[in-house]
Amino acid sequence: MNIVQTKLKDCYIFEPTVFGDNRGYFFESYNKVKFESLIGKSVNFIQDNEAFSNKGALRGLHFQKGEFAQAKLVRVTHGLVLDVAVDLRKDSETFLQHIAVELSSDNKKQLFVPRGFAHGYVVLSDTAMFNYKCDNVYNKASEGGVIYSDQDLKIDWKLNPELFIVSEKDKILPTIKELY
Numbered sequence: 001m002n003i004v005q006t007k008l009k010d011c012y013i014f015e016p017t018v019f020g021d022n023r024g025y026f027f028e029s030y031n032k033v034k035f036e037s038l039i040g041k042s043v044n045f046i047q048d049n050e051a052f053s054n055k056g057a058l059r060g061l062h063f064q065k066g067e068f069a070q071a072k073l074v075r076v077t078h079g080l081v082l083d084v085a086v087d088l089r090k091d092s093e094t095f096l097q098h099i100a101v102e103l104s105s106d107n108k109k110q111l112f113v114p115r116g117f118a119h120g121y122v123v124l125s126d127t128a129m130f131n132y133k134c135d136n137v138y139n140k141a142s143e144g145g146v147i148y149s150d151q152d153l154k155i156d157w158k159l160n161p162e163l164f165i166v167s168e169k170d171k172i173l174p175t176i177k178e179l180y
C-alpha cells in the first residue's frame with residue numbers, strides 16, 4: 001500500500017499493492033493497522049456505503065455538520081468516476097481549495113477525505129459502483145452541502161454538463177458565498 005499526499009492537508013490517495021497471478025488478483029482493500037500507520041492517526045470507521053450510478057450521475061458536494069462530521073475512505077469497484085474533495089476547514093492553509101482524482105476499478109486508488117471537507121463525484125463510465133467507509137453514522141438533520149457548479153470553486157468535472165444527473169436535493173445546495 002502506497003500513500004500519496006495531495007495538495008490538501010490531511011487528504012491522501014492510497015494505492016494498494018495488487019498481487020496478480022494466473023488466477024486473477026488479490027489486494028487488501030482496507031487494513032486498519034497499515035492505514036492508520038500511514039496516515040499517523042487513528043480513524044474509527046463505523047459505516048460502509050455502496051452507491052451504484054449511471055454515467056453523468058453527479059452526487060455532492062456533501063458533508064455532515066457538527067458532531068456528525070464524517071471522514072470517508074472512498075473507492076470505485078466498477079467503472080470510473082471523477083472524485084472531488086473540497087477543504088472547508090476555515091483554519092486550513094488550503095481552505096476552499098479542491099482536488100479532483102480519477103478513481104476506477106482499474107487503478108484501484110482510494111481517497112481519504114478528512115472531516116471538514118465537502119465531497120462529491122461524477123460518473124465518467126457507463127455505470128459505476130462507489131464504495132466508502134465513514135467514521136460517523138448518517139444523520140439526515142446534519143446534512144450540508146455546496147452546489148457542484150459553484151462559481152468560486154470552479155470545479156472541472158471533465159464531462160459535458162448536459163449529461164449531468166443531479167438529485168433535486170443537490171440542485172438547490174448553497175454556493176460557497178451563501179455558506180460563509
Ligand SMILES: Cc1cn([C@H]2C[C@H](O)[C@@H](COP(=O)(O)OP(=O)(O)O[C@H]3O[C@@H](C)C(=O)[C@@H](O)[C@H]3O)O2)c(=O)[nH]c1=O
Binds near residue numbers: 049063
Ligand atoms: C448517505 C446516506 C443516505 N441514506 C439515504 C438517504 C436517502 O433516502 C438515500 C439517498 O441519499 P443521498 O441522495 O443523500 O445519497 P448520495 O447523494 O449518494 O449521498 C452521498 O454522496 C456522496 C457524495 C457522499 O460524500 C456521501 O457522504 C453521501 O452524502 O439514502 C442513508 O440511509 N444513509 C446514508 O449514509
